Each structure stands twice: as C-alpha cells, then as structure tokens.
Amino acid sequence: MTSPRLLGPAEIRGLAAELDLRPTKQRGQNFVIDPNTVRRIVRESGITADDVVVEVGPGLGSLTLALLEVAGHVTAIEVDSLLAGRLPRTIAEYAPDQASRFQVILEDALKIAEVPGPAPTALVANLPYNVSVPVLLHLMALLPSLRHGLVMVQAEVADRLAAPPGSKTYGVPSAKAAWFADVRRAGAIGRNVFWPAPNVDSGLVAWTHHAPPTTAVTREQVFAVIDAAFAQRRKALRGALRGIASVEQLSDAFSTIGMDPLVRGEALGIDEFCALAEALNR
Template sequence: MGDSGGTGDSGAAGRPDALLGPADIRELAAALGVRPTKQRGQNFVIDANTVRRIVRTAGVRSDDTVVEVGPGLGSLTLALLEAAEQVVAVEIDDVLAAALPGTILDRMPERAPRFSLVHSDAMLVDELPGPPPTALVANLPYNVAVPVLLHMLDRFPSIERTLVMVQAEVADRLAADPGNKVYGVPSVKANWYADVKRAGSIGRNVFWPAPNVDSGLVSLVRREPPKTTATKREVFAVVDAAFAQRRKTLRAALAGWAGSPVLAERALVAAGISPQARGEALTVEEFARIAEAKPAGVTA
C-alpha cells in the first residue's frame, strides 16, 4: 500500500511511528508464536492509513471513552489512543491479551495510562473499567460480529456512536432497509438501537492474512428505541419468528408465535399489518406494533 502517513518505519521529525506497519505486525506475531487462522477470524490490519481512516470515520473525539472488541495485536488500538481520552479493549485470546499492554507501553508510553484491557469473551462482558463508554469502534471477528455488536449496544446504553468493520455481506445486512433482499434479523435488531448506515469499504490487501471476503464499515448512531408497550424481548421474538421462514406470509410465519394462523392474523390486523405481508417489508416500529397486539397467553 502506498502510505505517506503511517506504515513506514519513521514519522514526523524522524521519530519511530507509533502505529503498526506490516513488518511490525509480522514481528509481533512471530515473537508471540501467533499464527493467524481464518477459522478464528484473525485477520490483522497492517496498514496505518486504514486504522486512522476508521478512527476518523468513527468521529472519535478527544473526550471519548472508546471500547474496542477484538484488538488483536493492537493496530486499531494505537490509532484510537491517538484520538480518544480513554480506550478499553476487550480481548478473549490469552496470548494477545497478555501482550497488548506491553505493545501500548512500548509504542505509545505517554498514552499508556489511558488504556485498559478486559481479558474476556465480549459476549460475557456487562461492565467495563473507567467512565461509561461513549463509542464502540472495532474490527469484529466475522463469525461473531452480529451477536457481539447487539450485546454491546444492549449492555452499554452510554455508547452513542459505533463504527464496526465486518464482512461486507454482514455490513450490507446490518444497513439494509425494509424491502431490500438482504434485510433480515440483524437489520431489524440493529435498528432497534440505532440509525444504521454503510460507511465505506475496506480492501483485502490491508489485512494479514488477506481474507477471502471483502470488508465493510457500518456506522450506528444511537437513537431512542421505538415507543411501544412491548418489551425488547417481545419485539425480538416476533422478529425471529417472522424471518425463520422468509418465504412465508406473516400469517403463516407467525402462527407458531401466536398459537395458530388465525391468532396470528388477528394480531396482524390489530397492528394494522397485512397478514399477507412478509417480514422483509416491515420496519422495527411495525414489528413492535405486532408484539403489542400479541394474543393472550403468548410469551416471548
């Protein structure tokens, strides 16, 4: 990659660049005995311009507390530390978690006090050290991207802005509008928490090893959930049922949820939704209306 700002060995005034370049990543991995595998979703970003672009696109501010999931060897972590007040990284891998604080101290010692590490599975995290996080910025492992994203948005309502790098196909699903052929469960559930949009594409050659798929950036800006008397759990139960059998009408798809096709139709009519409609046509607000109209005895 052509790079005037970061992947070389020197920066301003001849000082070593704090960010990690391709040689740095390979040296770190070799020293740690880390062999990235596609099965584990380990694709390390080796281009400093890319991580700075991610931070810029995320709109990270100097007063932000940013949570990062899956920091790996620290490429994005260092770029976040350049911009944010605090960075909290959540890493499940024992070797990577043990090494990351040393990498931060070595390459950015003046910022090291602003860094915290949580060695855990992100799906199990329900509290973080320091101030409540205001932003989530992460290169998410592709096989767990959606559940991790939804978990973090749910557990940490203080997160106002999110920018995640995910597989391009997942990015398209998350940002899809009703009526789009890839609109589905991730689209609806993400929209419960935030306004979601595609925020760019990332080429394969900025990773080591290069993945078999393209990557995309997704921006999520927190908004109030739909006004409804139904709980989130009740709404999500309708969403899951509606998309479990995509080709069926809602009358048929929601029969199990409601207890019978007749009860499903009754709930749909009460919600002002055509029983012949399909889930991919409905907004999150419309799913909430259906949840409100659930027949007596239906539990989410």
C-alpha cells in the first residue's frame, strides 16, 4: 500500500483555480499548503491505525491526506458543497489505496445531529476560527465515542481552551471543555503555512476524553451557571448570577456548599461549577 501524496502550494492553488475558488473569511477558509505542517498535526494528535478520525472543514484535502497515512478511517464534515464535491476525487487521485477508508459528509458541523459510519474515536481538524469553540464543544457532546483529539485554532482561543482556573485567560471555553476532557496546548503554527495567510497566529490544542463530572444536575444546567458567571467577568458570583437566580436562592446555595459569594467565576473549576449548579437547582 502506497502512502498518499500530500498537497503543496502548487497543488492547492491548482485545485482552487480549477474550482474558481476564492477563499472567504466568512467561512474561515485558510488552506494549509505545507506538507510538513499537516504531518506534524497528525503526529501531535497521537492517532493510530485503530482510530476512526472525524475531521471538520477539510477544505481542499491537505490534512485529510495526511490523516489517511495513519488513521484507520477518516470522516470529513464539510459545509461547502463545492469543496465537498471535489474532495472524493482528490482522495482518489492522491491516495487511491486509502479511498475506501474515507467518506465526506456535506453538513454544517455546528448543526450535525449524527455522524454516519464507524463511531469516531478521534477529532483532528483545522477548525474555522470564527466557530472553533462552538464546533468543538458540539462534537464533544454529540460523539461520546471520541477518546482524544487535536485541533488547530486561533492562538488566543487555544490559550483560552487550555487555561486553568485562576488564570487571566480562563473562561467559558476552558470551563466547558473541562467537562469533557483534559485539555493542553500542543504548540504554535506560523502564518506562512496557510493560503491565504491569516492575520492571526494559530495554536494547537490537544485533549484527552475523561468521564463527565459526577453530578445530580444536567450538563445544560451546569453550562448555564458557567455562562452567567462569565457574562460579567469582573463581577463577584453573587452579582453575576442574579440573572439566573434570586438573592435568596444564591444566599442559600453559597451557604449550602460553603462558597464565598464574593468569589469570581474565574476561580472555579468544573467540579465547583457543578456543586454550585446543584445547590441552585435543589
């Protein structure tokens, strides 16, 4: 079995010209043109031949081909019908031996309700920057079979996703991601490996799935508390949570779990958010 040929600058621009494609900022279309970068992403992701990988926003297929070098199966989710229509032919041309282990789904990853085919075990993607966090959280919730993953996002978003409680960058993305997984920064990516080059830096975020917290309330109830806690970041929780609970409810909740009502949301880890949500929903 031969390894797939990867796409370089000439191949990417050639495919774009064939499709009369003009990358749009609206869909976050910045295509990776450096084979070394996509191989690095695959290497850092830790996927093996046992993995069924789901990829979001495959674009012209740069990362897809590198994933097919290693993964047992790749399912790509692409919202652009032009790109989704061309991708199977690109795989057949550049990785004919791997074509049977690939499928593309024409769908919005933010709205997808199921992923047909073998259950995904890993998520590896160059996520569109404008929807990266919602897409990541949606797929983590939708696909409990996911065991690990690595995504490329805007550098500032990578910092927020991997931030621990108490840090300046800790917020909604970090707290919600912690419900599903242990998250860490996995490196930086320069701007010159993209076409067109973005005007922001990129970062890699790796994560490993863990069991959700043990709690008597739903994930939605916990996430509602997280959203409220950070909606007015500078406010103490006593004031920040007034939109979802009365003064009496808050007083009782803080007293029940022994939490200082003057603490801010950025000081709480996911287990503490769960405890607070439980106390508010008794």
